[in-house]
Amino acid sequence: MTALRARLGGRIGALPLEFELEVARGTLAVVGPNGAGKTSLLLMLLGALQPANGRIELGDRVLFDSDAGIDVPLEDRRLGYVPQEYALFPHLSVQDNIRFALRSSGVAGPELEARAREALAELKLERFAERRVTALSGGEQQRVALARALSVRPQALLLDEPLAAFDIAARRETRAFLAEYLQRLDLPTLVVTHDAGDAQALGQQIAVLEAGRIVQCGTWQELDARPASRFVREFLRGAA
Amino acid sequence: MTRGSDTGPGRRAAPSARAARRRQRVEHSVLAGAGLLLLAFMAAPLLGLFATASFRDFVAGLQHPLVWPALRLSLITTSASLAVVVALGTPLAWVLARAQRATRLVETVLELPIVIPPAVAGIALLLAFGRRSLLGALYPPGWSLSFTTSAVVLAQVFVSAPFFVQAALSAFRRIDPHLLLVARSFGAHPLRVFARVGLPLAAPGLLAGALLSWARALGEFGATLMFAGNLEGKTQTLPLAIYTAMEADLRAAQSLSIVLVVLALLLLVGVRALLRSLDGGEVR
């Protein structure tokens, strides 16, 4: 089983960042208010932002090590990335979105078609295969984004605010689906969210971020029972 | 104080609602009037060009001995300059759109050809590529770039490239950066991200920029005259032919101008239509 381990330091504008986290199996929800550094953390893991110092490991691969001068490029990190609003390619159909991902990862020929079909089936998207992604609902778009990210068999999954686009009614349903699906997936997953309720539903582990550092990490029950600070207590209360 | 609340019942709301509507009408007509003024001003020279010439003048213009060589040369050179501008300008705009540093400076330099007078651009081209330039020392004896058809193309590239690069730059910048990050996360390498994500998403903007740039190249006069000179069949493009004809016969110059305007209009309309059909009416 691969685990995603990271110890990172850096600075975004005036905000100093310092993180240490480990996602072995299941989902780690990184939660915190806007501006706490959640997205920066995610982009550093992804390889789109370079930390000033630290080390990132994925299983036995070192993705980044400032001391050893290692910085594996984004293209070679094999991380599944689902940004906020999903970033589906609007000029491609659902299956072409997936084919694009597979072809980019070096898959070709009959294997490409087989794996594209497999990815569509996995998220029950067969009947949307020919549709333009712009014609899909939010929930369907999220499933396409997941199918596309997983089709290339990443070693970990990074989700940025996966539920921010939904209104309250649709959110409940999509949240339940996502929680169930991620649990079944058995892949180290990191979900960034500003919403304590999302964190509770999606994360086996929850890391609370405040002003660039993780102030507490644990299961929901642990955090709820013994909040490390007033901030954590008040933040968790937002989930109710 | 409520300003023109339409929902407010009662006698007191009525006059204020009427006043608000009146005011709205006045404001609308002020805006429309200002716009119409500019529209009329822009249309007047074109209307004048067509209204003061008969169809026979136009036909006579087409038969003017300067027309066909100039038209042919204009089409060849603008096609060549457009090809150069698009082939090199697209990667430049792509790189600039994604660069972090020094883009302001580079962009400003790229905009300069838009504001400097074309004749000055022509002199600048001579100083850079003329016989006495640093580059000129490398030319074979007796050879020079000036006064050649290639010089016409270079002059057109110089003055028209900024229009394309600017349009391409803003088209590339409008692309959601997450799309590019996602593509890279699958393992897509730079050329693939550019060709499969950047290009198709920026296509309408690129086409519009190419059109603008082509139109500018077609009308290019000052830099060409300075850098390439004015020789029939070799460097005399349509605008130069028009100016040359003007020295002898204004009527011929007017007819030639009409030929140029009609040609530009046809191509503009044609490409617009093409653009719409490519869009499939789905986006915009």
Added chain:
Amino acid sequence: MSWLLLRVIGMKRPFSRRACLGALLGALACKSEAPAPATSTATPAAAAAAQAAAKEELVVFAAASLRDAFGNLKAEFKRTHPNLELTFNFAGTQELRAQLEHGAVVDVFASADQKSMDQLESASRVRKPAIFARNEPVIVVAQEQASKVSGLADLPALDKLVIGVPDVPIGRYTEQILSNANKTLGADFSSRVQKKIASRELDARQVLAKVMLGEADAGVVYRTDANSAHDKLAVVSIPADMNVVAEYPLAVVAAAPHPALAEEWLNFVLSPAGQELLGQAGFLPPAVAALQ
């Protein structure tokens, strides 16, 4: 491009737009249209004394090649007319003529060719034109090629020649010179030169610029143009028996707001002092017959 279109229209139909354009040009050329100072038929000195405190105005339209010479003339003229506000408009002769025809408010018109002046005279827009100077075409040679050219006969040996387009005066004169030269330099001389022509420019200044920058090996321009750049190129004269000399006529505009002062300027240009200054700029004096 729109400026080009603008230029082309407004020149076709005699009324409407044309009048507007003329009025606009007039306003630009002459800031105020206050009545002309009441100059009598007294001598210039007396008139100047009488108007010592009053402002005098004069608007002169002159061919672009006169810019340097007329600038010097103005300085000299102002010594006897200290309150004079003398405004020049230098441009191509064709353009100036068009502006005059469209109603520009002008006192004096100095043309670079007889044809334009004749047309204005037959339309009664100017009075009694007189030739005041002549300008002789010369060969200008880029410095790199200077040693290879000592006369017309050497032109076909060069690679890149630049002359005026036949529709402008300098181009017309050049064509005439080349065909004149056929008699002495061989019947195919003119066509041998034509083969080396790299560009036909729209005025003498453009020809000069190309040679000055070294892009063209040689060209034909007016003596006055060559003089203005004599340190940047070589100048070779054209033998008088082949040359075609341009005659510059000068006239008071029929509708001049300041006719008396215009007359004075005209006389000054033709006076020995004026001729001296024109000579310094490279102009030839008018042929003897024309002066009378």
